[in-house]
Amino acid sequence: MDFRETGVKTSGTAVYPVHAQQTSGLLTRCEPLLAADKFKRLFLKGIPLRFRNNDVITDIEITEQLNWAMNEAELMIGSTLLREAFMHKVPFDYPLYKAYIHIMAEKGPIISLESLAIVSADNNNIFSIPPTWVECTNFSKRLINVIPLLAAYGVNQVGGAVGNAGIAFLTVMDGLNWVPAYWQINYTAGLSNTEGQVPVAVNELIGTIAAINILSMIAATFIFNSQSQSQDGISQSSSGPGPNVYVRRIEELEKKRDTLKKQLRSVFSNRYLVGSF
Numbered sequence: 001m002d003f004r005e006t007g008v009k010t011s012g013t014a015v016y017p018v019h020a021q022q023t024s025g026l027l028t029r030c031e032p033l034l035a036a037d038k039f040k041r042l043f044l045k046g047i048p049l050r051f052r053n054n055d056v057i058t059d060i061e062i063t064e065q066l067n068w069a070m071n072e073a074e075l076m077i078g079s080t081l082l083r084e085a086f087m088h089k090v091p092f093d094y095p096l097y098k099a100y101i102h103i104m105a106e107k108g109p110i111i112s113l114e115s116l117a118i119v120s121a122d123n124n125n126i127f128s129i130p131p132t133w134v135e136c137t138n139f140s141k142r143l144i145n146v147i148p149l150l151a152a153y154g155v156n157q158v159g160g161a162v163g164n165a166g167i168a169f170l171t172v173m174d175g176l177n178w179v180p181a182y183w184q185i186n187y188t189a190g191l192s193n194t195e196g197q198v199p200v201a202v203n204e205l206i207g208t209i210a211a212i213n214i215l216s217m218i219a220a221t222f223i224f225n226s227q228s229q230s231q232d233g234i235s236q237s238s239s240g241p242g243p244n245v246y247v248r249r250i251e252e253l254e255k256k257r258d259t260l261k262k263q264l265r266s267v268f269s270n271r272y273l274v275g276s277f
Contacts, residue, residue, distance in 0.1 A: 008112035008188075011136040015109050015192055016199045018140045018267060030197040033070070033082075034206050036062040043211040051221045057214065069209035073202065076257075077264045080107050081198055083190035089119070092182035100135070101146035107189040108142030109268050116144065119184040140268060144185065191268070205260040212253045215246040 014020040017029060036059040040049075049057040074081055086107050096102040103116075113134060118127040135145040191198050222245045 008114050009131045009134050009136055010112045011139045015111055015140065015190070016267075018109075028200060030192045030194060030199050031203060032197055034066055034203045036066065039066060039207055039210065043207050044214065047215070047218065049218075051218075057218075062210070062214070065210045065213055066206060069206045069213070072209050073205050076205075076261045077268070079109065079191060079264070079268050080189045081191055081202060083111060083188055083192070083195055085114075085186070085188050087184065087186045089181040089184045092176070092179035094177045099145075101129075101144075101183075103144040103183055103185065105142040105144065105185060105187060105189065108140070109189060109191065110136075110139035110142060110144070111188045111190055111193060113139075113144065114186040114188070116146070116183065116185050118182060121181070142189075142269075201260060201264060205257065205264065208253050208257045208260065212250055212257065215250055215253075219244070219246045219250075 011019075012021070014023070014029075017023070023029065039062060070081055084107070086105070088106055090103055113131075113136065116129040116134060117125050119125055129146055133146050133148045135147045138145070191202055
């Protein structure tokens with residue numbers, strides 16, 4: 001049985017909020033990606049976007065900054081923001097194999113698993129794990145487990161290009177501790193079940209990163225700390241913060257960015273306690 005023949009394997013709950021089966025709908029949890037007009041309204045209100053030399057920060061440039069911020073946010077939280085398809089191989093590790101085939105995907109959280117199989121170096125499908133055996137409770141943490149302790153264990157048909165050779169292959173593995181590139185997983189990952197949408201907190205992180213970059217660029221144009229004028233014995237002078245005009249705001253945004261990063265990483269990754277017990 002191949003996952004592609006019977007449909008994908010999903011957890012049956014929302015990616016965010018994690019494990020939510022049904023929500024009231026009274027609170028917006030996910031929304032479309034942050035656009036330039038909404039970004040200006042929420043993050044740049046009162047900020048002049050025209051420079052002294054008449055250069056203007058356009059919506060196109062703001063969109064480019066948001067795109068860069070999205071990529072930076074992905075690196076920060078270590079998760080894929082939008083739904084993407086991935087395929088990669090992970091090694092056979094005997095202790096993990098005995099722990100119900102404990103497999104950690106590179107990307108996450110996992111939205112759906114299309115296939116989990118033993119694929120040889122010449123791309124022959126030796127053995128496909130039946131989807132009924134796959135435990136998907138921990139997809140939000142990128143974790144895949146296989147639990148074949150079901151009534152279907154004796155009646156499920158396993159697929160593979162080599163037929164029953166897969167059973168012999170598994171038996172041989174029982175005598176080995178580690179084999180590189182053994183399991184092949186095909187899956188989709190992202191932070192929302194709905195295409196084109198992300199959690200509200202992710203949009204907030206994207207906007208915060210983009211605002212820091214734009215405010216830093218604008219602040220660099222304030223090159224004078226003081227100005228003075230005099231005419232016919234009358235003089236007037238004024239002073240300002242110069243390039244430090246937005247320092248306080250940038251510092252606040254940096255603290256907010258770091259807090260959001262830690263909170264999002266804690267939601268979509270495993271936490272381990274290390275110490276003496």
